[in-house]
Amino acid sequence: MSIDGTNEVGLLTGVESAVELTGVPHREAVFRQLMRRRGTLIAMIYLTLLSLAAIFAPLVSPYDPIDQNTPIRLSPPSWSHLLGTDDLGRDFLSRLIYGARISLGVCLSVVAIAMAVALVVGLISGYFGGRTDGILMRVNDVGLSIPPLVLALAVAGVREPGAVTVAIALSIVFIFGFTRLVRGSTLAIREEPFVEASQAAGSRTRRILSHRILPNVRSPLLIAVTFGIAGALVAEAGLAYLGLGPRPPEASWGSMLQQASERVLFVAPWQLLVPGITIAITILAFTVVGEGLRDVLGSGRTGRMPRTERRGLTTVERAAYLATVPTPPTHRPGGREDALLSIEHLSVEFVSDRGAARVVDDVSLAIRPGETVGLVGESGSGKTVTSLSVMRLVPSPPGRIVEGSIWFEGQDLLDLSFKQMREIRGARISMVFQDPMTSLDPTFTVGSLLAEAQTIHSKVNRGQARARSLELLEMVGIPAPESRLGQYPHQLSGGLRQRVMIAIALANEPKLLIADEPTTALDVTIQAQILDLLRSLQRELGMAVLFVTHDLGVIADLCDRVAVMYAGQIVEEAAVHDLFERPQHPYTAGLLGAMPQVGRLDERLAVIRGQVPLPHQLPAGCRFEARCDHATDACRAAPVMLTESAGSPAPRSLVRCVRADELSLRGAE
Amino acid sequence: MLRLIVRRLLVIVPTLLAVTFIVFMLMKLDQTDPAVTAAGGTLSATPERIAEARKALHLDDPVLSQYWRWLKDAVQGDLGQSYTRCVPERPCATTVADELASRVPVTLGLIGIATLFALLFAVPLGILSGLRPNGAVDRGARVFASLAIAVPGFVLAPFLKGLFAVELGWLPPQGYVRLGEDPLQWLRFIVLPAVALAVGIGAAVTRQLRGALVDELDTNHIRTSWAIGGGTRRVVGRHGLKNASIPAITILGLQVAALVGGAVIIEQIFVIPGVGQSLIAAIVSGDAPTIQGCAVVLVIVAITMSLIVDILYALLNPKVRVTG
Numbered sequence: 001m002s003i004d005g006t007n008e009v010g011l012l013t014g015v016e017s018a019v020e021l022t023g024v025p026h027r028e029a030v031f032r033q034l035m036r037r038r039g040t041l042i043a044m045i046y047l048t049l050l051s052l053a054a055i056f057a058p059l060v061s062p063y064d065p066i067d068q069n070t071p072i073r074l075s076p077p078s079w080s081h082l083l084g085t086d087d088l089g090r091d092f093l094s095r096l097i098y099g100a101r102i103s104l105g106v107c108l109s110v111v112a113i114a115m116a117v118a119l120v121v122g123l124i125s126g127y128f129g130g131r132t133d134g135i136l137m138r139v140n141d142v143g144l145s146i147p148p149l150v151l152a153l154a155v156a157g158v159r160e161p162g163a164v165t166v167a168i169a170l171s172i173v174f175i176f177g178f179t180r181l182v183r184g185s186t187l188a189i190r191e192e193p194f195v196e197a198s199q200a201a202g203s204r205t206r207r208i209l210s211h212r213i214l215p216n217v218r219s220p221l222l223i224a225v226t227f228g229i230a231g232a233l234v235a236e237a238g239l240a241y242l243g244l245g246p247r248p249p250e251a252s253w254g255s256m257l258q259q260a261s262e263r264v265l266f267v268a269p270w271q272l273l274v275p276g277i278t279i280a281i282t283i284l285a286f287t288v289v290g291e292g293l294r295d296v297l298g299s300g301r302t303g304r305m306p307r308t309e310r311r312g313l314t315t316v317e318r319a320a321y322l323a324t325v326p327t328p329p330t331h332r333p334g335g336r337e338d339a340l341l342s343i344e345h346l347s348v349e350f351v352s353d354r355g356a357a358r359v360v361d362d363v364s365l366a367i368r369p370g371e372t373v374g375l376v377g378e379s380g381s382g383k384t385v386t387s388l389s390v391m392r393l394v395p396s397p398p399g400r401i402v403e404g405s406i407w408f409e410g411q412d413l414l415d416l417s418f419k420q421m422r423e424i425r426g427a428r429i430s431m432v433f434q435d436p437m438t439s440l441d442p443t444f445t446v447g448s449l450l451a452e453a454q455t456i457h458s459k460v461n462r463g464q465a466r467a468r469s470l471e472l473l474e475m476v477g478i479p480a481p482e483s484r485l486g487q488y489p490h491q492l493s494g495g496l497r498q499r500v501m502i503a504i505a506l507a508n509e510p511k512l513l514i515a516d517e518p519t520t521a522l523d524v525t526i527q528a529q530i531l532d533l534l535r536s537l538q539r540e541l542g543m544a545v546l547f548v549t550h551d552l553g554v555i556a557d558l559c560d561r562v563a564v565m566y567a568g569q570i571v572e573e574a575a576v577h578d579l580f581e582r583p584q585h586p587y588t589a590g591l592l593g594a595m596p597q598v599g600r601l602d603e604r605l606a607v608i609r610g611q612v613p614l615p616h617q618l619p620a621g622c623r624f625e626a627r628c629d630h631a632t633d634a635c636r637a638a639p640v641m642l643t644e645s646a647g648s649p650a651p652r653s654l655v656r657c658v659r660a661d662e663l664s665l666r667g668a669e
Numbered sequence: 670m671l672r673l674i675v676r677r678l679l680v681i682v683p684t685l686l687a688v689t690f691i692v693f694m695l696m697k698l699d700q701t702d703p704a705v706t707a708a709g710g711t712l713s714a715t716p717e718r719i720a721e722a723r724k725a726l727h728l729d730d731p732v733l734s735q736y737w738r739w740l741k742d743a744v745q746g747d748l749g750q751s752y753t754r755c756v757p758e759r760p761c762a763t764t765v766a767d768e769l770a771s772r773v774p775v776t777l778g779l780i781g782i783a784t785l786f787a788l789l790f791a792v793p794l795g796i797l798s799g800l801r802p803n804g805a806v807d808r809g810a811r812v813f814a815s816l817a818i819a820v821p822g823f824v825l826a827p828f829l830k831g832l833f834a835v836e837l838g839w840l841p842p843q844g845y846v847r848l849g850e851d852p853l854q855w856l857r858f859i860v861l862p863a864v865a866l867a868v869g870i871g872a873a874v875t876r877q878l879r880g881a882l883v884d885e886l887d888t889n890h891i892r893t894s895w896a897i898g899g900g901t902r903r904v905v906g907r908h909g910l911k912n913a914s915i916p917a918i919t920i921l922g923l924q925v926a927a928l929v930g931g932a933v934i935i936e937q938i939f940v941i942p943g944v945g946q947s948l949i950a951a952i953v954s955g956d957a958p959t960i961q962g963c964a965v966v967l968v969i970v971a972i973t974m975s976l977i978v979d980i981l982y983a984l985l986n987p988k989v990r991v992t993g
């Protein structure tokens with residue numbers, strides 16, 4: 001309340017924004033974007049009109065604001081007095097317009113003075129750092145720890161009440177918050193390469209500050225100033241309300257409010273409405289403009305997002321697909337009857353403002369019990385979305401499964417309700433994620449996370465859960481498991497965390513383990529250990545594994561079969577040895593060529609040129625065409641189908657390339 | 670954990686020193702002569718009495734030694750005597766410290782109830798809007814929060830008075846009854862001021878909690894919780910909320926100073942005999958010892974409250990607790 005405007009609207013929001021901001025958008029572009037937002041436009045029009053009225057108050061006011069006319073005191077709104085008259089018969093509208101002069105005048109000067117001081121102190125503190133920074137910030141912290149209103153009162157108490165007193169008091173209050181913001185933004189920019197370059201080039205400090213740093217901290221400061229004006233307005237009104245504001249007959253909005261509430265609250269309560277609503281609307285207008293600025297200048301994270309559908313369950317909308325599928329679904333190599341998991345014709349779309357993008361397109365893949373299948377592709381290939389779809393964990397929005405079926409133990413996972421799906425997750429199918437640093441809840445101990453994984457699916461008491469947790473930790477090769485139960489994730493190394501993650505996944509002895517890049521975030525020696533662990537666990541427990549990775553190298557001695565994905569499609573699927581020896585698709589060959597290998601260290605790694613096409617701009621023909629060394633006109637003509645390759649032994653491998661039969665590509669030795 | 674508290678307590682001492690020093694110096698800048706005030710004001714003070722007062726209050730000593738004298742007394746709990754209520758040769762029974770001792774609980778009660786009210790609506794509202802961003806509740810809550818932040822408590826207060834006290838007559842318009850005397854009456858008197866104080870702060874917490882929950886439900890570890898088969902209550906209620914409350918608590922900490930400042934104005938409006946009311950009266954009459962005392966007390970209240978918030982923060986956040 002009251003001066004909390006300083007805190008809530010003024011400083012805090014500014015600080016948050018400063019962190020998010022990157023780059024300096026062009027001024028006119030910013031203005032145009034702002035004007036396109038309806039709320040911001042209305043707020044800016046209101047503020048413009050208000051300022052004009054304040055500036056030209058003598059011209060636009062119907063009466064002299066201090067002209068008393070006792071016979072018509074407290075008259076209600078009428079044509080001659082649009083907002084009525086106050087208890088001394090003064091025209092309320094005229095007083096309001098003149099009040100705007102004082103209120104706005106005080107706020108603008110407060111913010112201007114405070115920002116001027118803060119710029120100097122903050123820039124010095126942030127740019128030079130070290131001892132200077134330490135001392136300045138210590139002092140600043142003291143200033144920040146005093147409740148703003150108390151400080152303002154102490155300062156205001158020294159002088160005679162009046163608008164100037166209020167302005168001085170509030171300026172001092174605002175300096176501390178602004179300084180912290182300027183200093184923080186400067187600190188962030190100082191580390192940027194272009195600043196270091198200027199330093200190295202020997203530019204003068206003043207020049208670096210004014211030409212390099214200032215333009216880059218401008219955006220957060222602009223936002224802070226806008227919110228700051230709103231805060232100052234609250235604060236000014238608060239001080240005026242306490243009787244420290246302009247002295248009668250002059251009045252700011254705050255003093256009008258005070259007069260109304262003191263003198264006529266019980267006689268004419270409606271007199272409160274006019275100054276009250278004016279203050280509120282004006283604060284709101286400044287906040288709306290500030291929020292508009294933050295959205296436009298910031299990362300745009302706060303933009304309009306579609307409504308969340310079912311939390312924790314991917315939406316399935318495949319009515320059109322179901323109407324077209326022949327029953328029973330098509331049989332494939334390793335087909336449904338003997339498969340544990342069978343993904344059939346899966347398509348997933350991501351919906352955004354630009355329309356729907358198909359990030360997984362007609363993917364079919366089967367895994368037999370106890371089999372380990374690799375799913376390989378660059379980032380953006382759709383491999384992770386495919387694996388998350390099995391767990392129905394693709395967030396909706398933006399994700400949506402639009403075609404296909406995912407059969408698991410006789411059930412189509414895409415038919416299941418949230419409750420049914422929960423019974424499968426973590427019990428029949430488990431998942432290990434890429435980033436062990438962020439995939440474990442930081443606020444729970446290892447012991448409680450492990451216990452939770454068990455209690456969700458079975459009735460176990462504390463002692464049983466603890467015993468099983470120890471067993472699991474031992475199984476994933478964690479020494480001295482007792483000491484780990486009470487620890488929090490942040491106390492463990494990356495490798496240990498991933499082991500805990502695996503232990504959680506195995507808690508209920510799943511039939512299928514999906515490992516999504518489980519080693520990518522770890523360093524090389526740890527990677528090898530985790531891979532060894534997964535391999536031995538797979539053998540020991542006999543579960544099936546879907547191993548998702550961008551790195552063909554880790555697949556070779558882990559998987560039985562491999563599917564390679566490119567731009568949302570499977571481009572090749574084969575037994576692991578066939579794929580390594582005789583890749584059929586140029587993309588697979590490219591991946592193999594990019595793989596570092598023992599005995600080939602002297603050779604330069606072949607890197608596949610170009611990038612994966614975005615889902616919005618896929619070519620009509622082969623999706624790999626732009627990057628392929630073997631492309632011909634035939635490749636561009638029509639979409640390429642996934643077909644059984646002629647030469648390969650059973651189980652047949654599949655490839656999506658029109659020239660697969662004629663090319664003979666180099667594999668890995 | 671203990672280290673954290675000790676470290677925070679150690680920071681309080683220099684902060685208080687700085688604050689008292691600043692306020693003391695500001696008092697010395699005052700254009701009115703404290704000796705005149707202490708001698709009974711411009712109308713009744715005779716030159717002799719002014720000279721007496723000046724001597725008794727050591728006003729001719731160097732400013733720094735005056736501050737030192739004040740500080741030495743203050744550390745022993747003696748905050749001096751009011752200039753306006755007591756005259757040097759005829760000290761009154763209650764000192765500034767006594768006065769404050771009876772007023773602090775009043776202010777704390779107001780702040781406490783206001784915080785409770787704020788959390789009471791902010792927590793459910795923040796959770797409901799965070800669960801369904803852009804759903805009906807969320808859109809409503811967003812409009813409400815923008816308005817609540819735009820309407821300062823002291824603007825809201827007269828309207829609350831007008832509606833609930835004057836029009837409907839449900840609650841008393843102003844005044845105070847001590848909690849010890851009649852708890853029910855106390856509550857009736859404290860409701861309106863507490864609501865006026867709570868709305869803006871509650872709105873800020875609502876916003877933050879909503880934002881934190883939205884961000885939180887997108888995190889990797891929440892995905893893990895879904896992946897092990899957690900239901901909504903477990904994933905959102907246990908994991909999501911625990912993590913989202915960490916930034917929300919930070920906001921609460923930042924609101925503390927605002928709460929203390931707001932209480933000063935609200936006490937004035939509702940005629941509540943708290944520290945704020947005394948501060949305003951002292952400022953109007955130029956009563957330096959009382960101003961000093963009030964400032965010190967209010968700063969201590971603000972710092973203590975943010976310390977409590979910090980401890981809560983550490984309790985929820987093992988990264989701070991275990992390593993800090």
Ligand code: SF4
Pocket residue numbers: 585586587622623624625628629630631632635640656657658659660
């Ligand atoms: S179809 Fe053509 S362009 Fe596509 S991979 Fe085969 S050879 Fe290359």
